[in-house]
Amino acid sequence: MSEGQVGAEQRLVTPGMVIGPSTGKHAGSGAIAQNEEFIATRLGWLNEQNDVVSVRPINSAYMPRSGDLIVGVVAEVRNNLWFFDVNGPFQALLPMSLAPWKVEFGSTRQHLGIGDAALARVQEVDEAHNMVLTMKGIGLRRLNEGCVIAIPVNLIDTLRGDNNSMVGRIRDLTDCRIIVADNGRVWVHGDADKMFTVRGLIQTLVDEGHMNNFEDAVNALEQQRGEN
Amino acid sequence: MGGYGDVKLLRDDGKRLDGRTVDEMRPVSIEAGVLPAADGSAMVTHGLNVAVAAVYGPMEAHPRKIQRQDRAVIDVRYNMAPFSTGDRIRPGFNRRSREISKVTAEALESVVLVERYPRSKIRVEIEILAAEAGTRCVGITAAAVALADAGIPMRDMIVGVASGKIEDTVVLDLDKAEDNYGQADLPVGILPNTGEIAFLQMDGDLSIEEFNLAMEYNFKAASEIHVLMVDALKRRYERGDN
Numbered sequence: 501m502s503e504g505q506v507g508a509e510q511r512l513v514t515p516g517m518v519i520g521p522s523t524g525k526h527a528g529s530g531a532i533a534q535n536e537e538f539i540a541t542r543l544g545w546l547n548e549q550n551d552v553v554s555v556r557p558i559n560s561a562y563m564p565r566s567g568d569l570i571v572g573v574v575a576e577v578r579n580n581l582w583f584f585d586v587n588g589p590f591q592a593l594l595p596m597s598l599a600p601w602k603v604e605f606g607s608t609r610q611h612l613g614i615g616d617a618a619l620a621r622v623q624e625v626d627e628a629h630n631m632v633l634t635m636k637g638i639g640l641r642r643l644n645e646g647c648v649i650a651i652p653v654n655l656i657d658t659l660r661g662d663n664n665s666m667v668g669r670i671r672d673l674t675d676c677r678i679i680v681a682d683n684g685r686v687w688v689h690g691d692a693d694k695m696f697t698v699r700g701l702i703q704t705l706v707d708e709g710h711m712n713n714f715e716d717a718v719n720a721l722e723q724q725r726g727e728n
Numbered sequence: 729m730g731g732y733g734d735v736k737l738l739r740d741d742g743k744r745l746d747g748r749t750v751d752e753m754r755p756v757s758i759e760a761g762v763l764p765a766a767d768g769s770a771m772v773t774h775g776l777n778v779a780v781a782a783v784y785g786p787m788e789a790h791p792r793k794i795q796r797q798d799r800a801v802i803d804v805r806y807n808m809a810p811f812s813t814g815d816r817i818r819p820g821f822n823r824r825s826r827e828i829s830k831v832t833a834e835a836l837e838s839v840v841l842v843e844r845y846p847r848s849k850i851r852v853e854i855e856i857l858a859a860e861a862g863t864r865c866v867g868i869t870a871a872a873v874a875l876a877d878a879g880i881p882m883r884d885m886i887v888g889v890a891s892g893k894i895e896d897t898v899v900l901d902l903d904k905a906e907d908n909y910g911q912a913d914l915p916v917g918i919l920p921n922t923g924e925i926a927f928l929q930m931d932g933d934l935s936i937e938e939f940n941l942a943m944e945y946n947f948k949a950a951s952e953i954h955v956l957m958v959d960a961l962k963r964r965y966e967r968g969d970n
Binding site: 557559627 | 875
């Protein structure tokens, strides 16, 4: 069953599939070494770079890492902290000491209520998935306008492109402010019809992301705008 | 499963009542990603059996008493739809579905890398829409494809298959009559790449030779089903021409 090979064309591998000998190489994410062979543990595309064999998953849950930029939605408010839904298995905690405002004990609800969205950064995550957020930092704020669109976590890199080039192109095309967070949420703000265009493009990515059609969709839009 | 000696299950030409040979499986078809709301899903049709599995998570384990600090728990709910058999089944959990949920969860825990998700829960829902013997095996196969579809890391994709004995002959993949009137049933969960066994149950009596032959049939069938499982996942995600 060694169908997953490294070549010009990327290969789809399934869990349990032998993806090659492990001698002289290291197992990256989505691969484990067993009996001198690498075995894929996830469904995804095989990737080999610098002697590291890994599987780029097609579908995966958001697993927070320290430093991630996230769009969170307040799920619970206490007197001195907020709990955020961050699209992960566990809620994240924002203590009032790491909020960007001067918050007094008991006045947390005046700044962020249940259902409010905010841009934050992951301060720390421990091995038991306890997660602390911070809103102290440049650009971290409460999101008062615009809309939040959810995309699968594995498509974030495609949406961003090299050095955020795709986001830049969409931004130029639509005059919208776009922030792609690491937890699979995209914040978009602009004119209603332009936000609708961005939503359509992102939906194309969500529906056909595994087909590599996204760049074509952006090209088509650029061409269409060029003609008008 | 004591065996009803007066029920004829093998024809004079050595074939079974539905025309299959002793080591022939019922037709199997698998489709991945059938439920848009689930994180991963699959539908398996095995003969007249139809099973749909949906996977949700990993998510925070509730109630908190079921959380494990060092690993995820797999919460399996196997359920037969009231209309899945000739006689209507009373909806809801019963002794049998509880047992099958438990053995399925234990089988899946042996392949899923549960230590990656401490304190979490992975929910697996298996719904049997139509039943014709061997539903626990079909459910396990569906659950394995759904877990892979959901991107849950696993050592291997577990395949559920069963063999049994009718009229003192070992046969692969019992149908309803063979299951009801046969002498033994041996459902197993096989990891096709390593040849390990993740779960095994036996109902009835088999001699060592019969057991070995039944396992031989099971392994053969497991590798056939595994090809279909991989194919189902590839069909869902294989890139287009561009």
